[in-house]
Amino acid sequence: MTKSTTKKVSNIAMWGVLALLMFALAGFGVTGFGGSVRVVAEVGDQEVTTNAYARAIRQEQRNLQQQTGQALSLSDMQSFGIDRGVLARLIASAALDNETARLGISVGDAEVARQIASIPAFQGVDGTFDRDGYTFALRSAGLNEREFERQVRSETARDILQGAVLGGISPSSTFAELIANWEFETRDITLVTVTMADLDAGPLAPSADELQSHYDDNAATFTAPEARRIKVAWATPEQLLSTIDVPQTTLQELYEQRSDEFSQPPRVLAERLGFADRAAADAALAEMTAGTTTFDALVTERGLTLDDVDQGELAASDVSDAIAAALFASDEPGLVGPVDTDLGPAIYRVNAVLSATEVPLEDVADVLRAEYARDQARRVLSDAIPEIDDLLAAGATLDELAAETDLSVETIEWRQGDSDGIAGYDAFQLAAAAVQDGDFPEVLELSDGGVFAIELLEVIPPALPPLSDIEADVTASWVAASNAARVLEKATALADSDATLEDQGLETETIAGLARDGVLEGAPRALATQVFALEEGEVAAIAGPDATAFVVRVDRIVSADRSAPEVVQTVDALEQAILRGRAQDVFEAYGQAVQADAGLTVNQQAINAANASIGQGGL
Numbered sequence: 023m024t025k026s027t028t029k030k031v032s033n034i035a036m037w038g039v040l041a042l043l044m045f046a047l048a049g050f051g052v053t054g055f056g057g058s059v060r061v062v063a064e065v066g067d068q069e070v071t072t073n074a075y076a077r078a079i080r081q082e083q084r085n086l087q088q089q090t091g092q093a094l095s096l097s098d099m100q101s102f103g104i105d106r107g108v109l110a111r112l113i114a115s116a117a118l119d120n121e122t123a124r125l126g127i128s129v130g131d132a133e134v135a136r137q138i139a140s141i142p143a144f145q146g147v148d149g150t151f152d153r154d155g156y157t158f159a160l161r162s163a164g165l166n167e168r169e170f171e172r173q174v175r176s177e178t179a180r181d182i183l184q185g186a187v188l189g190g191i192s193p194s195s196t197f198a199e200l201i202a203n204w205e206f207e208t209r210d211i212t213l214v215t216v217t218m219a220d221l222d223a224g225p226l227a228p229s230a231d232e233l234q235s236h237y238d239d240n241a242a243t244f245t246a247p248e249a250r251r252i253k254v255a256w257a258t259p260e261q262l263l264s265t266i267d268v269p270q271t272t273l274q275e276l277y278e279q280r281s282d283e284f285s286q287p288p289r290v291l292a293e294r295l296g297f298a299d300r301a302a303a304d305a306a307l308a309e310m311t312a313g314t315t316t317f318d319a320l321v322t323e324r325g326l327t328l329d330d331v332d333q334g335e336l337a338a339s340d341v342s343d344a345i346a347a348a349l350f351a352s353d354e355p356g357l358v359g360p361v362d363t364d365l366g367p368a369i370y371r372v373n374a375v376l377s378a379t380e381v382p383l384e385d386v387a388d389v390l391r392a393e394y395a396r397d398q399a400r401r402v403l404s405d406a407i408p409e410i411d412d413l414l415a416a417g418a419t420l421d422e423l424a425a426e427t428d429l430s431v432e433t434i435e436w437r438q439g440d441s442d443g444i445a446g447y448d449a450f451q452l453a454a455a456a457v458q459d460g461d462f463p464e465v466l467e468l469s470d471g472g473v474f475a476i477e478l479l480e481v482i483p484p485a486l487p488p489l490s491d492i493e494a495d496v497t498a499s500w501v502a503a504s505n506a507a508r509v510l511e512k513a514t515a516l517a518d519s520d521a522t523l524e525d526q527g528l529e530t531e532t533i534a535g536l537a538r539d540g541v542l543e544g545a546p547r548a549l550a551t552q553v554f555a556l557e558e559g560e561v562a563a564i565a566g567p568d569a570t571a572f573v574v575r576v577d578r579i580v581s582a583d584r585s586a587p588e589v590v591q592t593v594d595a596l597e598q599a600i601l602r603g604r605a606q607d608v609f610e611a612y613g614q615a616v617q618a619d620a621g622l623t624v625n626q627q628a629i630n631a632a633n634a635s636i637g638q639g640g641l
Contacts, residue, residue, distance in 0.1 A: 059628040063113050066120035066620030070112045072632040077164060078108045079636055096637045105633070113624075115180070117616045122179040124620075129178040134171055137178065187612055191604050198596035199584065205538065206582035206589050209553055213531045214523055214573040215544070215566075216513040218505055226508075228500045236500040237489045243499065244492055249437045249482040252454055255420040255429040255463075256444055258472035259399035262428060266395035266402075276390045277383045284381040287338065290349050291374040292358075293331045295320060296365050303360035303367040310357060310369075317357070317371045335376070345370075400471035402428070407473060410465045420463060420477055429473070435482065450474060505569035513563035513571035523561070523575060535580070545572060 063070040079096065082104060087093050099105050122128075138144060139151040143159055146152035160170050218224065228236065237244065277284065295317065297303035309315045321331055338346035348361045349370060359369040406427060413423055424431040436445055436454045444450045447468045453476055463475040489496060516526060523530055533542065540550045545566055552564050553574055561575045582589050 059625070059631045061625060062628045062632060063109065063116065063622070063624045065113060065116040065616075065622050067123065068116040068120040068620075070109075070116050072628055074112060075109065075629070075632050076636055078112055079105060082108050096633060100633075109624075109629070113622065115176075117620060117622075118180045118183060119176050120620045121616055122176070122183050125183070127179045127182050129175050129182075133178060134175050137174055138171065187608060188605055191601060191608065195593070195597060197600060198593045201596055202589050202592045203582045203584075205592065206586070207554075208535045208537055208580045209576055210532070210534045210578040210580060211536055211553060212523060212575040212577055213533055213542070214513075214516065214528045215531075216509050216516070216571045216573065218509060218569055220512055221508055225501050226504055228497060228504070233493070233496055233500060234489065236503070237496050240496075240499065241486050244496060245484050245486045247437050248484050249435045250454060250457075250478060251433065251435050251480040251482060252457070253420050253431065253433045253477045253479055254444060254450075254474055255423050255431045255476075256468075256472060256474035257403060257427075257429045258468060258470055259396050259403065260470070261430070261472075262399040262402060263392070263395045265428075266398045268391045268394050268398075272394060273383065273387055273390050276394060277386065284386060286376075286379045288350060288378045289335045289337045289376040290372045291376070292333045292336055292349060293317070293321075293328065293371045293373070294333050294363075294368050295324075295331050295371075296363070296368045297360070298366065300360060300367045303369055307357065307360060307369055317369075333370075350375075403471055403473050407465055407467075410473065410475070414463055414465065414475060420475060423463075423475065429475075433479065444468075444474060447472075450476075502569065506565065506571075509569050510563060510565050510571045513573050517561045517563040517573045523573065528573070532577075544570070549574075 060072055061069045062072055062075045079099070083094055083096075083099070086099075086104075094104075096105065138156070144151060144156040146155060157167065160167060295306075297306065306315075306320055310317060310320075318328070321328060336349065338350060341349065342363075345361050345363065348358045349372060351358070352372075353375055355372045355374055357369060357371055360367040361370070362368075410423065410427060410429070413426060418426070420431050423429055434443070434445070438451075438455070445454075447470075449466055449468050453466055453474075457476055457478045459478050459481075461478065463477050465473055465475050467473055516523070516528065519526060536542075536550060536553060538550055538554055541547055542549055546564075549564060549566075549572065552562070553576065556562055556574070556576045558576050558579045561573065564572045564574055566572055584590070584593075
């Protein structure tokens with residue numbers, strides 16, 4: 023394999039190596055190291071020191087804080103198993119270091135120096151290696167030069183080992199192309215839609231026996247779900263509107279407060295194009311007047327769009343007196359200017375002139391009255407909450423509560439999915455689902471400012487009503503099922519006929535390029551899946567919604583265009599995924615072999631001591 027291919031494979035597996043070794047080494051044994059706490063683990067001749075473990079834990083804490091914005095303590099990390107992951111990564115690195123040492127893989131001083139000099143953090147402003155900056159950066163990280171250079175040497179040796187292990191792995195183009203062809207394969211089909219109109223007779227009526235049988239066979243469908251009989255005392259702002267008096271003086275005040283909404287001065291819809299000086303503006307206006315150019319063309323020449331020069335609605339108060347005089351000098355759209363602005367000379371294009379408008383109070387009185395009354399009603403109910411709380415705390419029943427306040431009381435049977443009346447409010451639905459027998463009522467608020475309190479009277483278990491009570495529903499269900507079955511039977515007969523769809527005189531629709539995830543109007547989403555199960559030339563009947571069915575003929579199976587960009591992209595992505603999968607398999611086996619050959623020992627006493635010191639800010 024070429025060097026470039028080996029490097030590519032190495033890069034792909036680079037980050038997967040340690041993770042896979044973590045998995046492969048997950049079953050290591052734990053034994054003591056006597057009284058030593060300097061080393062937390064050993065793999066063969068390689069040690070994982072307490073200092074290395076502490077640095078890795080702190081680095082992981084910094085990484086997590088950058089990612090989440092939250093500082094995690096060591097105990098937090100331990101609760102998520104993050105500390106074990108850090109240790110596993112260190113052990114995986116040590117396992118590779120032991121293997122590189124066993125194989126005699128090493129890196130010279132020149133290569134180590136080259137790699138260190140290429141690290142941006144160690145370079146000066148001129149891009150060259152800065153020895154003082156290098157030393158300072160290492161000391162800030164709690165490292166010395168010798169230790170860091172040893173790490174660089176080890177990491178480079180590990181890269182060489184990774185490349186050697188993965189060097190023989192290559193992507194599988196055949197498998198990737200097979201999957202991509204399956205995904206992008208299409209079908210050309212002929213479609214016939216069959217409905218009730220294609221049957222010899224319309225909907226049928228069930229006999230008594232058929233109705234009873236349908237009722238018995240579909241008992242679960244007709245069983246009423248669990249219901250809760252609930253007493254509720256409630257009121258909404260809408261219910262109190264008729265009790266709120268709105269004086270005429272209040273309406274007048276509201277009208278005046280919103281005068282900008284009901285009374286608007288003359289306005290124009292305009293665009294503005296600025297110029298460097300008056301001469302340039304005059305020349306542009308002359309060209310537009312002569313018809314040798316247009317406002318749109320000048321905008322485009324500037325590299326602008328009409329959105330860039332759009333000024334929206336402008337009233338005289340929005341601009342200077344001079345600009346206002348020019349803009350409102352005419353009642354017709356057109357070019358205006360040049361006029362002086364704070365940004366220099368400009369030409370305006372007026373696209374529309376909007377006359378002044380004024381809506382009299384009598385035209386909006388009903389709207390203002392309703393809005394004010396609704397707001398007052400919300401305030402009334404909000405102010406009543408403490409009183410309602412006191413009454414309930416004193417033991418008042420919901421009936422007594424209704425007698426003492428503006429609330430009304432009713433009893434309802436509530437089921438999940440009900441939306442009539444108070445059941446249409448989310449707050450009520452949550453309360454109704456949660457209330458238990460014996461719970462004391464409490465005042466709760468509705469989304470529109472209303473209030474309510476509830477009491478559970480009875481839980482009614484699911485029950486199948488007598489056929490006589492739901493005969494209309496059962497009949498409708500039988501008719502729907504009968505219609506669907508008859509339509510599908512008709513479609514099946516058409517599909518099984520020896521004559522072609524065209525020879526049968528059917529109205530056909532030809533659809534080219536139907537994809538696996540394609541959707542046809544009026545057809546179920548699963549139609550494409552069923553079509554792709556058919557062979558070329560095969561004809562089949564497929565059930566549809568609402569008493570429809572489809573007769574489908576696969577006219578042609580079209581293979582994917584392997585030169586299409588989306589196919590090429592998918593093949594490349596699949597090849598890389600397959601390559602990563604193979605690398606994972608190789609390194610899982612490799613990690614297990616490393617463990618077996620080198621031997622692994624973990625010093626839990628040292629880990630506990632290191633964790634205690636880290637938690638106290640030590641190490």
